[in-house]
Amino acid sequence: MFGDMMNMMGKLKETQKKVEETKKRLDTVLIDEASNDSKLKITLTANRTIKAIEIDTELLQDKEQLEDYLIITLNKAIEKATKVNEAELGAVAKEGMPNIPGMDLFK
Template sequence: MYGNIMEMMGKLQSAQENFEKLKQKLDSQSFTENSSDGTISITMTELATIKDIQIASGLLADKEQLEDTLVVTLNKALEKVKQNAMQEAKNTAKESLPPIPGLSF
């Protein structure tokens, strides 16, 4: 009985370490999302840290359009972050955690 508990504790510790590695990996990877009209470019990490925003010079005069385009483009980028992070977490859980009844990935 104690052997199974110790084995499970070891696997959980390993899973915790794997998730920390995943966090570091996602924070070191970045991508760029462009607005549909190409006027705004946003670069962010896979953990949703914004690294850079580029704005076409023509947009600087139209504050409302700039705000709207930023919101749409940021939301597109954040959706990609969420989808990728969820998939990476599922993969890490499958590889790291012992089978747990009722828990599927």
């Protein structure tokens, strides 16, 4: 039994290391999102760090319209990045979890 516990602890530490490596890798995964008319383009990492924003000069004439575009497009980009992030980290966590009956957290 003690050996099983040590094995599980080792596997959990290995999984934690893989999760940290995955988080670092997700800093290099870029997500692009654009408004429907492509007047605003946003690039962020899968860890939801904004890397670039391109704004069509036409949008600079109307502050309220630009704000609306930013809110809508940023929210869509963050949603995409979150899905990628959760899928990647969930896969690593599920792979490394010991098989404990009743603990099917990552189905």
